[in-house]
Amino acid sequence: MKWKEEVLQIVEGIRKNANNKKFKAIIESPWEFYHSKPGKYGKADDKNKGETSWQRKYFVKEKHLWCDLELPIGQQINEETGRLSTLRVDLIGKMDSRPVICEMKHTPKAGQPFDALLQLLAYYCMIVNNAEKLGDIHHTNEDVKGFNWGDFIDNNPILILRANEPYWSNWSKTTNKNEAAKEIIKVCKKYGLEIQLWNEEGPIE
Numbered sequence: 001m002k003w004k005e006e007v008l009q010i011v012e013g014i015r016k017n018a019n020n021k022k023f024k025a026i027i028e029s030p031w032e033f034y035h036s037k038p039g040k041y042g043k044a045d046d047k048n049k050g051e052t053s054w055q056r057k058y059f060v061k062e063k064h065l066w067c068d069l070e071l072p073i074g075q076q077i078n079e080e081t082g083r084l085s086t087l088r089v090d091l092i093g094k095m096d097s098r099p100v101i102c103e104m105k106h107t108p109k110a111g112q113p114f115d116a117l118l119q120l121l122a123y124y125c126m127i128v129n130n131a132e133k134l135g136d137i138h139h140t141n142e143d144v145k146g147f148n149w150g151d152f153i154d155n156n157p158i159l160i161l162r163a164n165e166p167y168w169s170n171w172s173k174t175t176n177k178n179e180a181a182k183e184i185i186k187v188c189k190k191y192g193l194e195i196q197l198w199n200e201e202g203p204i205e
Contacts, residue, residue, distance in 0.1 A: 031074035033130035074126035111167035114177035
């Protein structure tokens, strides 16, 4: 992954919170994958008006695009308890025969795209690292479509950060993190890794 070195240099110059440090570390050294047997994904609770409900809505609404959702892609073992911590990708799909992963954010106030981009890149790194082990990891619902995890290794993937309108309200401001996020997008594009920013309707730029 030729983009890694330059992206990590950009990240190094930014004051980082705990999540930034966590996902930076995963980009540097992706979590492994041990085991999982997904069955059927569940419907969002009727009372849920947040990210889970939003995710399910677009999975159904955009059937032409999405193949599966909320799949485990990386795991870390707690050395003291032996328990697994699992990270899951929000949506997986295909666009013009290119594999797509999507990280979704649904908030009532302004979000931080820089933070989400680090998370998205960390997820991509885990998928590439664990593609062989993830081979049969899919939900069993009838509306789930098949896809090949190995396609993310060399099939010109697209990474999407999709968020509701309030999340993007500070994106036009000149801040260190916003400028760093824009540089990260440029660097990744230079090396053939396309990152798209979406709101509810689709790409915003």
